[in-house]
Amino acid sequence: MTVSRALNNSKEISQKTKEKVLKACKDLGYKPNSAAKSLITKTTKMIGLVIPDITNQYYAYISKGVSSYLEKKGYGLILCNSDRKKNNEREYLNFLTEGRVDGIIILPVEPKKEDYEQIIMHTPMVMVDNFAEGLDISFVANDNYYGATQIIEHMVKQGYRKIGVILGSKSSTASNERYRAYKDVLEKNNIDFDTNIIIYSNATFEDGFNKAEYLINRGVDSIFAINDTVAMGVMKYCYLKGINIPKDLGLAGYDNIEQSSMFPVPLTTVDQNNKLIGEISAKILINQINEKSFKKETIILKPKLIIRKSCGEDN
């Protein structure tokens, strides 16, 4: 008991005994056992993070944000790569809920209410990026509509009038929201809307390269790519064809990946503040864990327009 008090910064112990105990622990190489502690305190000082792919910059930054916040608060992080597979997600969730963590941050795969109802009854959880309607839990995400509005408005202001779009898949919420913003901005500016210059894709570099040709042949004066990787594909095509960016073609991306500023023509894009997303999610979760009264929070962050040169200099 005295040892326990010495190691847990209790004030019910004299400074002298405490020092003696601490020294003895060091000499003997004694370390407390977290499992035994967990068993009685019902707390693990661990958080689970379920993400699609740690190899993707967007998710890596979110993880870093989570990790750095947790470190400050004395929590550890269990990382689970779902690989965008529902089944992996399920298995990790199962693993985590064997009393391994005090809470879970999840970037879910095709979330459905039923998948999480059981879990949130026992384990605090915050969802990030994608939400399942009807769940009474906290949610943190980026405002895709806002971000796309910013960048499309910028393009319009720069004088572009025939803006081609390379979207992601039809089932991607992010992609659909950005598309919605595109339509609204065009309408607000009385610009003709033409579905022939809107293309769905898998959002890869190759898609950017291939769809660029398609769009340019249809006479677009600029392209809004669903992400920076796709924009890289477009830029590559233009480079090979001698098409000057931004003079012959305006180009905008999304995500602000590290390399976007290193492109031959630095890319105008949207920064989603991924690290912040991670930090906020972690903060909400830790608060929820430590407070008895749970208050659901929904935080939708405004991403930030990053103006570089691919749509012309700002003026």
Place this chain on the structure above:
Amino acid sequence: MTVSRALNNSKEISQKTKEKVLKACKDLGYKPNSAAKSLITKTTKMIGLVIPDITNQYYAYISKGVSSYLEKKGYGLILCNSDRKKNNEREYLNFLTEGRVDGIIILPVEPKKEDYEQIIMHTPMVMVDNFAEGLDISFVANDNYYGATQIIEHMVKQGYRKIGVILGSKSSTASNERYRAYKDVLEKNNIDFDTNIIIYSNATFEDGFNKAEYLINRGVDSIFAINDTVAMGVMKYCYLKGINIPKDLGLAGYDNIEQSSMFPVPLTTVDQNNKLIGEISAKILINQINEKSFKKETIILKPKLIIRKSCGEDN
């Protein structure tokens, strides 16, 4: 006890009881408590991974390799971003060794024997990338000398004779090994060695951009950059100056980051098989945990030359 047997695939139980128990568990939402289990089995089914920065592609891929191997073996992963700070590393190590993990994979920060001696007495550990001499533990890394030899030889074969080099910091083992390879290849091919076209740097994009000018002014016919990001900087400089790669200047990188194939001129580089590094490290660790007899292993992987277009097409 019967429940325990049902949940642990014991054969000392009838099929019928087992099914009944399993069903009851499901109905009641019962989940076993891993802490209680740990306490008695002295095993956590958890591995700690200490890496410098999850945001860096190189480390992200290593993490993914570790994670995917562990998943197959039913282990969880505790991720610790040391942020290249010795102090963070120490604190994470301390946290992990409170009986939280069955083993540790570490990419150490300026490793010294003394930092790990205590730990490896109690906890299986494998070191990756950087080794501390005198430790009796397994080690997994890339052969930097070999990788650089491959790419410099390729450059020589392509006809380049005045190869400028942008290195990393003087204290980086990886950088020093690659430099050593450079010198040896030059000597073997009777090419003059000129320290005026060797520069140390912080290995950033900006360094690439700035040092490119310096080297080109000194008449190099090609540049070997310490990594792909630095190479991107060089490429940017060339783009702005209208210098044609590979005709006017050969360019080689190292790492094979995802974007290196998307550059205006696809980059010739060296792939280090990072995911494999992670998988192998995890495999060695798990083996060490499960075998009573510990056999130290040292695995130095041969990286692979990736020939693209920045040093001319292969012939």
Place this chain on the structure above:
DNA sequence: GTGAAAGCGCTAACAG
């Protein structure tokens, strides 16, 4: 094939 007893290493609660 099933169950009872004991104990893993801690801390909550209380006694001194």
Place this chain on the structure above:
DNA sequence: CTGTTAGCGCTTTCAC
């Protein structure tokens, strides 16, 4: 300020 008792939820061992 220090120590005793009990018990967290499991598995090991042994009895039936």
